[in-house]
Amino acid sequence: MQISKNSVVTFHYKLSKDGGELVEDSFEAEPLVYLHGHGSLIMGMEKALEGKKIGDSFSVLIQPEEGYGERHEGLIQEVPRASFEGVADVAEGMRFRAATEHGEVPVVVTAVTEEKVVVDGNHPLAGATLDFTVEIKEVREASAEEIEHGHVHGAGGHHH
């Protein structure tokens, strides 16, 4: 069957960004399973998968507007080092949740000086052109319950 709204799709993928760096490779782990047509995946990927079937392999290039969006400078903030009181060693790459003008978002520390800490609330793939290679492993119809919930249920009907 072809992938359409309310298909449950299992696929493997490799993701590189901006024409180079490999970011994710599901072939080394578990394939991704999702319910098609409910906005579970980025828009460009759901569009690319529409109408495909088991065994299909393809590559697709997705621009930021159909991927993880553009980067927003407003999500990059300088915070006084003093506000990290209680955190022993603030270092690059540490993750926190922070209040921003866009609500509470996960942020990553991108720079640390004696006085200030720079945190970035952008999605790591914001602004990137995404280069996916996809292989479709399984396509089935969703159950009525899965459609109602808007997500896939595991084998044996176990729930959440």
Ligand SMILES: [Zn+2]
């Ligand atoms: Zn459910």
